[in-house]
Structures are given as C-alpha cells and as structure tokens.
Ligand SMILES: Cc1ncc(C[n+]2csc(CCOP(=O)(O)OP(=O)(O)O)c2C)c(N)n1
C-alpha cells in the first residue's frame with residue numbers, strides 16, 4: 001500500500017478499503033459526509049441509514065450506528081427513528097433509484113411533512129448495483145441496459161430534478177441543495193448546513209450529490225470526470241435551492 | 252420494418268433470462284413492464300433490445316407495485332402483457348396480483364427467486380414458493396408453473412400466456428437465479444409450428460362501440476359492500492378454479508410404481524432429485540421421483556395416491572419447509588412419514604440427496620427393502 | 621454419468637475467466653454435447669473473486685453447481701482461497717505461478733500444477749490473451765473440447781476482430797497453443 005489518504009475520524013478503519021468500485025463517487029460523498037460529521041462533533045448522535053443500491057456497501061462504513069434498510073425505504077425508517085427519539089441525528093443515504101423511483105413517495109411526503117431528518121441522495125444517472133439500468137436521472141439519449149438505444153425523452157421524460165422539487169414542496173424551514181463530488185469543499189459545506197438544520201430542529205434537509213459510476217458508464221478516469229463535470233451539469237445545477245428562514249443561522 | 256425474430260426450430264445455448272425474453276416474443280407478447288432487480292434484470296435487457304425490432308413495447312416503472320399495476324393496465328387494454336421480478340420485488344408484486352386474482356385478470360409474471368427474507372442474496376433460492384402460491388390477502392387463486400430446465404422456461408413461458416388468457420387467472424412462471432443466469436441448451440420454436448395456438452386476447456376495457464348505446468359499459472371492481480356479496484364472488488372464483496384445476500395441473504413422476512421411497516422436489520432442485528433417484532436405483536433401492544410442475548393448483552390427488560403406497564417420503568428443497576407445507580396439505584390423511592432435506596437459499600446436488608436417503612434408511616426406523 | 625466433467629475457474633475481475641467458460645461450453649454445445657455454465661454473482665459489481673462453474677457431459681446435466689470439481693483453476697491468491705472448497709482427492713488443481721504465496725494451496729488435490737500463464741502472456745504474447753492461454757490449459761488438461769473446437773469457438777467470438785487485424789488471429793491461436801503446452805509439460 002502506498003500513502004494512506006487521510007480518513008475522517010468517524011470512518012471505520014476496519015472496513016477500509018471500502019467495497020465500492022475504483023473511481024466510484026460514493027466513497028467521495030461519504031468522505032465529505034465523514035468530514036462534516038467530524039467538524040460538527042456529532043459522531044455520538046448520528047444514526048446512518050443506507051438503502052439498497054450501492055449505498056448498501058456502506059453498511060459498516062462509519063464508526064456510528066448504521067441500519068441498512070430496504071430499497072427505497074431508508075427515508076421512512078429514519079423518519080420513524082427520529083420521531084421516536086428526536087435527540088438522534090438521522091441520516092438517510094440512498095441512490096437515485098432508491099430516492100426518486102421506488103422511494104419517491106417517501107421523499108415527497110417526508111419533505112411535505114417537514115420531517116426533521118437529513119436525506120442524502122447520490123445521483124450517478126443509473127442503477128449502479130443492478131448493473132446499469134435507466135434511472136430517473138438518466139440523461140437524454142444516455143445509453144443504459146434498459147435504454148439500449150438511448151433514453152428517449154418522448155417516452156420516458158426528463159431527468160428528475162430532485163432538490164428543485166423538494167424546494168418547491170417543502171416548508172420554509174427546509175434545506176435543499178445539490179453538490180458534486182467534483183467540489184468536495186462545497187459538498188462538505190452543504191452537508192454541514194443540512195445537518196445543522198436538523199440539529200437546530202428546523203426541518204427537512206436534502207442534499208443531492210452528483211457522483212460517478214465508471215463501472216456502468218464504462219468510462220476511464222478521464223471520461224468519468226468529463227461526464228460528471230460537463231454532461232451532468234448541463235441538466236443538474238449545482239447550488240442551494242432552499243435555505244431555512246434564518247432560525248438556526250442567527251446565532 | 253418489423254421482423255419475425257423467430258423462424259423455424261433452433262437449438263440454442265443461452266442464459267435463462269434470454270430464453271424468457273425469446274419465449275415472450277414467441278408467445279406474441281405485446282408489452283413488458285418491469286423494475287430492475289437481480290437476478291431478473293436480463294429479461295428486460297434482452298427484451299428492450301429485441302422489442303423495438305419486433306414492434307413490441309417496454310416500460311420501466313418506478314417500482315414493482317407500479318410494474319404489476321401497469322401490467323394489469325396492459326391486460327385491461329387487451330394485450331399480452333407481462334412482468335418479471337424477484338425477492339423483495341415479488342413481495343411488492345403481490346399487491347397487484349391480488350387485484351388480478353379478484354378481477355380475473357390474465358397477467359403473466361416471471362419470478363427469478365433469490366435468497367430471502369428481506370434483501371438477502373441476489374443469487375438463488377426456492378424461498379418464494381409460499382409467496383408466489385399464496386401471497387396477498389387472498390386465497391391463492393393463481394396458476395404457478397415451477398420450471399427446472401431452459402426448455403421448461405421456454406415452454407412454460409409460452410404456456411403461461413395461454414393459461415392466463417384461457418382461464419383468466421394470474422399466472423406465474425416460477426424459476427430462480429440459477430436458471431436465470433446459467434447457460435444450457437434448448438430448442439426454440441414458433442408455437443404454431445408445433446400446433447400450439449396462442450389463445451386470442453381481447454380488450455377487457457375499451458371495446459369498440461359507445462358504452463350505453465352500442466354496448467353496455469364494462470364496470471369492474473374489487474370492492475364489495477357486504478360480506479355476502481364478497482362471499483359469493485370468492486366462491487364463484489374458487490369454483491372456477493376447482494373446475495379448471497384438473498386441466499391445468501401438471502406433474503412428472505418417474506420410477507414410481509414400485510417406489511418405497513419417493514423423493515419430492517420442484518424446480519431446479521428436481522434435476523438433482525432425478526439424478527439421486529437414478530443413482531439410488533442403481534444401488535438397488537426402490538426409489539421414485541415426484542415433481543409437481545404446477546405448484547398452484549397442486550397435483551394433490553396424484554401425489555396422495557403415490558404417497559399412500561410408499562413407506563417414506565422425502566421432500567427436498569432450497570427453502571425451510573415451504574414445499575413440505577404444500578405436500579403435507581396435499582396428502583393430509585396419508586400416514587406415510589415425511590422426511591426432508593431443506594437448505595434455504597442454497598443449491599442442492601444429487602450426492603447430498605443420496606446421502607440423506609441412505610442416512611434415513613440406516614437410522615432403521617423405516618422398514619424399507 | 622461417468623463422462624461428466626466439472627470445472628471451476630476462478631480469478632480476479634478482468635482476468636476473463638467467464639469468457640473462457642463461455643467459449644468452452646459453447647464449443648461443447650456446438651459439438652452436440654450437454655453443457656452448463658453458471659457464473660457466481662453477488663451484490664458487489666467489482667472486487668469479488670469471479671468464479672465460473674462449468675459442466676460438460678453426454679447426458680442432461682443435473683444441479684447447476686457442484687461441490688467438488690474435476691479441474692479447479694485459480695488465477696489469484698484470493699481465488700485459491702475461495703476455490704479450495706471445490707477440491708478433493710480427485711481434483712486437478714491448477715494455479716498461476718505468479719502467485720508467490722503458496723501457503724493456501726490445497727493439500728488434498730490429486731495434482732497441484734503451477735503454470736506461468738501470466739508471465740508467458742506478458743513476455744511472449746500480449747496480456748490481453750491471458751485468458752486464451754488459460755483456455756489452452758483447460759483444453760489440454762480436460763480434453764473436453766478439441767483444439768479445433770476451441771479455435772472455431774474463438775473464431776465465432778472474435779471473428780469480427782480477426783477480420784480487421786489478422787495478426788490477432790495468430791496471436792490468439794499461439795496463446796491457445798502455449799496454454800496447451802504448459803499443461804503438457806507439467807503432466
Ligand atoms: C423492492 C426491490 N426492488 C428492486 C430491488 C433491486 N435493486 C437493488 S439496488 C437497485 C437500484 C440501485 O440503484 P440506485 O438506487 O440508483 O443506487 P446505486 O446503486 O446507483 O448507488 C435495485 C433496483 C430491490 N432490492 N428491492
């Protein structure tokens with residue numbers, strides 16, 4: 001092994017190296033999240049829920065309590081936990097299939113009920129774990145295993161705009177943003193704000209993360225980053241879409 | 252140009268998921284609805300590649316609830332519609348299937364069983380036997396074909412469409428991850444070359460004519476106001492089920508006439524069971540083989556008659572007693588002891604069955620020659 | 621079922637063991653025999669050991685997997701550890717000599733053969749045809765398919781590439797040949 005990259009304190013060393021493919025964005029997203037947890041000093045309070053999808057490979061990722069749930073059902077599991085024990089800090093971590101397809105009703109309803117949890121959704125424009133099928137976030141004309149001739153906008157619509165949707169339906173106390181693994185500092189900042197919003201008891205917080213899936217994209221390192229930075233950002237605007245009306249920020 | 256993709260008989264070597272896509276083409280299926288789940292995915296992958304060339308359609312839904320209900324929509328429109336799923340997807344699929352059961356809708360569902368409960372493994376099991384036969388809040392009024400070979404997958408996928416549309420019960424092809432992912436040979440054919448006519452389909456809703464003027468409107472429902480109403484509806488469905496069952500039931504039995512021990516298995520496990528039976532016969536044991544092909548309706552009478560004459564039954568399955576439950580139910584009143592070899596979520600090979608049978612015999616509590 | 625041959629091939633993702641299994645079984649199928657091949661698969665897309673279970677026989681093949689193989693081929697250290705369970709006293713166990721840690725090699729096999737397939741494909745041929753060297757080794761060790769059948773199967777699979785570059789055909793045939801020699805030498 002060459003030099004070990006510095007790990008966030010809350011990462012579980014025994015479970016590293018992690019199980020994601022080389023070049024996968026999940027590891028980076030979880031690094032930014034780990035740093036956010038460290039900086040907020042909340043390792044003892046966080047309960048991390050991961051979905052079914054490649055996010056499940058994080059079931060032993062952190063030195064925090066973790067529950068791996070069913071596909072699409074992480075948001076309600078964490079909602080139930082938080083409702084039963086508001087002292088905990090609940091994080092629901094999922095893929096775009098988990099959050100925007102099978103679990104979309106949970107995302108919508110958690111947002112409208114203003115559940116005081118943090119949902120993090122990794123957007124890699126496909127279903128990674130099941131071998132690269134079309135996802136709600138698949139780009140127009142993108143070839144996947146179930147859109148072998150390219151995603152047809154006529155037949156299957158446009159890529160889901162998650163944070164925009166959450167911003168539209170959630171209350172003023174909610175937080176919604178889209179970060180990218182190409183900008184780790186900003187991503188960590190979004191995570192911190194999202195978690196702070198929960199800590200302050202404001203309401204729902206949601207961060208979508210633009211991420212990479214070289215295995216199913218069948219890209220090399222260069223192609224992977226090009227796709228992330230050039231193609232994906234054409235449809236997915238990075239930034240904050242809703243910041244809570246001040247309560248927590250005044251102090 | 253829409254091509255006839257399947258012409259003449261062809262011996263091929265491919266994966267089970269590919270076989271199912273081809274069989275659906277051969278059966279003149281019109282549309283598939285589905286949601287990704289391993290080990291079923293490649294049915295969709297092959298279908299989405301072939302379908303446009305054959306003028307057929309596909310919709311990827313947001314989950315299996317939707318896949319099941321959109322399949323129902325396709326059926327209502329009078330199309331040969333099908334879906335495929337597995338494991339946790341099969342759990343969700345039971346909601347639409349219970350509606351199809353209540354409303355006699357001929358939907359076709361392919362199940363590639365994986366480990367359970369919960370997400371478990373994406374590999375293999377026979378743990379969806381209960382669920383597929385009796386899932387939902389009803390009485391299990393559906394047809395379930397349990398396949399063992401790629402030839403079965405082809406034959407019974409075609410047959411499933413005909414059974415569904417002839418008898419109007421939701422119909423399952425129950426396979427597993429091994430069958431999905433393995434490659435072996437089979438013969439593909441155009442059903443009409445073998446004298447198999449596809450049962451014609453027709454719209455259930457949206458028939459020609461102005462409702463109320465040219466024809467009476469079609470109103471179908473699954474909700475009833477009184478207990479008595481519901482009772483009548485269920486009993487009439489159940490009566491039909493009973494009436495058609497003898498035509499639908501299929502099973503395979505080998506070396507059974509003089510059998511003192513009968514090995515009972517279904518699906519891919521019956522391949523090993525058959526091998527074990529031959530091996531034990533060679534060693535002089537009077538062993539027979541019984542395989543229900545339809546798990547619903549179950550060949551109960553047939554098994555009962557055989558079981559009565561045997562001294563021991565052994566139920567072999569990659570689940571913890573799910574087939575055994577069907578067997579016990581079927582042969583209620585027969586005193587022949589039932590033993591088992593149950594390995595939930597794990598494959599079973601002939602040698603293990605041979606060993607188990609011999610151990611049971613050595614145990615000495617069966618007086619078997 | 622005495623003529624049933626059971627082969628387990630295991631390696632790291634990218635070593636091409638699944639392609640070898642596919643070629644062997646397809647060739648046997650073309651030759652009119654029964655063949656069954658199943659890969660292992662799990663939730664991880666990358667990173668696990670890749671195993672192919674192959675069975676070839678004149679009769680219908682029973683269970684898709686087996687407990688003990690006639691030939692077990694392991695191409696990485698992890699693959700050795702993972703495939704030990706498929707070895708018994710009737711098994712020929714083949715591993716690649718580039719694996720220096722021999723601590724995990726099975727002790728109960730009929731033969732344990734180390735072949736320098738990685739090195740030969742790197743120095744004499746091209747790393748890309750590594751799995752064709754392995755194919756040659758399997759062909760020789762089992763005799764399940766003939767050299768000609770293997771060549772036909774390669775042609776079927778790679779024919780379109782051979783068209784564009786006829787050197788490729790030669791390279792593949794040479795790799796097949798070398799794989800066969802490697803086994804011949806040790807047996
Ligand atoms: C009810 C149900 N349906 C389907 C599946 C199969 N499944 C597992 S992971 C997955 C999708 C993964 O995609 P995504 O959520 O985008 O996450 P990624 O793997 O890309 O990170 C699916 C469909 C399942 N486990 N449960």
Ligand code: SF4
Pocket residue numbers: 019020021023024025026054124128129212213214215216665666
């Ligand atoms: S399949 Fe894609 S999303 Fe999953 S671990 Fe590999 S690179 Fe990451």
